[in-house]
Amino acid sequence: MQNYLSINNIEVIYDHVILVLKGVSLTVPQGGIVALLGANGAGKTTTLKAISNLLHAERGDVTKGSIEFQGKRIDQLTPNDLVKGGVIQVMEGRHCFGHLTLEENLLTGAYTRSINRAELKNSLDKVYTYFPRLKERRATQAGYTSGGEQQMCAIGRALMANPQMILLDEPSMGLAPQIVEQIFEIVKDLNSKENISFLLAEQNTMVALRYADFGYILENGRVVMEGKAEDLRTNEDVKEFYLGLSSGERKSFRDVKHYRRRKRWLA
């Protein structure tokens, strides 16, 4: 498989002192869905923001390593250039424009494209076919829509930029399991029909591994495990630490200590 997006051993420092990523490497193949898993503060969001170059706005800096997309270095581009180049991030917590209607939200997504009215209309219709719910509520201000609708709006808005790759940060956050399934189904659809590659950061390991082809597990700013989604899903350690499944009956305190030891060894 061709390496589409590749991150080589990057280190990210916030505010010149706080070391968050300590050498993360990962690759996303063309047309793949890759999941980036890990607990709170593991560095998932930072990794995504390092790729999309939103770090600078938060006083973060990629101090080592390189990020390449289609063979070209992208770590010094502005977010604007990057979106034009086909990589767009859907931020954690949706971040819709609350006072704009859903349709206006979608239209702002096409800001970087210089297209005429008909093409714009086409793109809009395409987004509406994937998210019929957005069409129903297009005249509503985004601030008054539900969490699921906002997540759809955020993904739809990214689609309007006609991306080749979407960095999806915690799409399941704060949503009912049913809506989460719906969103992931659409992601899968976009992946197979529009050939958009996805790098998605998730805490919901179970769902993410069901839809992804490949997964990386981050811990304390390092990749501690990687593998095909089904391998990770069946891996005993992953099952125990991230899926909360254990093979036997209830564990005693000694086993918990054992788990801590094993986790440290992993890191």
Next chain:
Amino acid sequence: MEFFFEVLIGGLLSGVMYSLVALGFVLIYKASGVFNFAQGAMVYFAALTFAGFVDMGAPLPVAFVGAFVSMIVLGILTERVVLRPLVNQPQITLFMATIGLAFFIEGLAQIVWGASTRRIDLGITDEPIPYILDRFNMVVSTFDLIAAVIAGALVAVLAAFFQYTKIGRALRAVADDHQAALSIGIPLQHIWAIIWTVAGFVALVAGMLWGARNGAQFALTFVALKALPVLILGGFTSILGAIVGGLIIGSTEKLAEVYIGPMVGGGIENWFPYVLALFFLLVRPEGLFGEKHIDRV
């Protein structure tokens, strides 16, 4: 009754002049969520620059273009030097920066054009319109009326620009959420440079009209203070609100001066708008047309 209407119309027209200044605040507040303390200084700078060019012998249109170009340069420089390093900082930081900017612009204007008052003559007379004087026996100034028409046109154009154009949409998007706007590839730098330029243009128009009335002098920076009650009344985020707020403030302050003033010894025109604004803050803090704060709970 004629007297009442004369006062009312005079008030409404002077209110339009307040609206014009308030408009500059609204633009910047909409696009960056910052109360731009330097708006008054920009009005002063624009008026002085315009008057300066005229004094150097430039015809009015040339002076207008020259002053506009200066405002564009000022807008772009502001974005580069002040705003860009402060992306994603708390809004109070940006607000403090605009206070600093206000002092800088005032000083710059005086260094370049000198501190003395300059006269602006737009060729519009400040005399009663004969037709209305004959027909209704009311005194309505030609100048006030023309100023009102200019302000009205400006508002209509700006409102359409914000509502229907791609850049207008992007401006509103940036106002809602900097980071999200950045993430979908809207270049904040361009947007801010544009909005400061537009605010500079509005400041120029306001400066010319106010300057023609009162002279291009330092006191113009205080005109901005009159815009405060207008903004509180109309809402910080609404262009329409700036206009309606201006009209209400203008008319009520004149009417209050004439009808309530004598009861308390007069001179209430200067503080009445602030009392009105205070009352509004208690009843409707987002203003008449301001955006409601939408929060998910």
